[in-house]
Amino acid sequence: MKYLSALLIFCGVAVLGVGGFIYSGAYQIGADVPHTTPVSWVLEILRERSIERAARDIPVPELDDSQLLLAGGPDYNEMCSGCHLEPGRTESDMSVGLYPAPPDLTTHDEEEEHGETQAAARQFWIIKHGIKATGMPAWGPTHDDQRIWAMVAFLQKLPELSELQYQILTARGEDDSGHAH
Template sequence: MKVWKTVLATLVVSGLVIGLAAAGVVYSGAYNVGANAKHWPITHWVLTAAVHHSVEQHAADIKAPELGSEQQLLAGAANFDAMCSGCHEPPGAKPSVAAQGMYPRPPNLAHAGKEMSPGEIYWVIKNGIKASGMPAWGASHGDEEMWAMTAFIQQLPDMSKTDYDRLLMTAKADGIGHHDGESHEDGHGDAGHDDGDEHADGGHNENPSQSDSHDDAHAHG
């Protein structure tokens, strides 16, 4: 019994010391919250693991409808271009000026199309990611629109700039989805296309590799 009391007292004291130390860091302003300063490795690991497992858990029971129709892809492409391309570069484009200054960097969503299930992609689109630049589009868009963007993102790994431009032109001609120049409060802005680069990697942090951009989903879904 005496041993357990000693262990418990040690844990309590250790917890208090850690809590006071954390409070000291917070109130002293020592922690640099600037977007040009990298996370501490432990902070990066905790945030990455938390997002990965949270999305996986919350999306586990989501049943995706049939995806991939031409109408879905047209709506998804138009809405992606108007709402998302300011952060996530489309096929054949480099990261926007805004995305280059964000930390962690928003990922090229071609990675999400390969690595995430339709339910996980939909969940992130609908709910966003806390304390990041990824908004919860479910607050302003319906399920049909979000599933259309999910279907579009699934096609990104194999989509060329030519394919993307064709979808946008067809969607605009048919009046499908949001389009550049329209007035909509939830737009993210435009990303300039670069004909010389196919699938330019943005990454979700300073390293634009596929694994790092996926791991850094704590900033953008």
């Protein structure tokens, strides 16, 4: 009974301490100051586990298709490359200024990390739903699934593309207004 009371008092003090710290405004919330190691760890685990759980049952269509690359390339260029970069470019104002730093998708190979199917499902989910407090928007409300899968197909090839290949695949032709998919 004595131990239980002590434990309850300890928990109460801990909750009050954490609550007081949060309310005090002492935590540095500026994007130019990194999170403390424990906060980084908690947020990363929260993010990765949540995405893994949400994306695990998404059926992945055939993505090795030139038409999907042609549809997804210009969208990537206009919607994503400002943060996630393009071949021949190592940083941008957004990639330097955002915290957490957006992954450089020209070098970051999700397939290596998660396997081909899971990587595609994760990318689809992230593009569609976005990630809270990271700067990654949810494109789902304004883009249908077919258009998002086209971007995922393009992402699968992006780490292998040269600057010329990227330029040709992402340039909108004269007939391509960007809205007909």
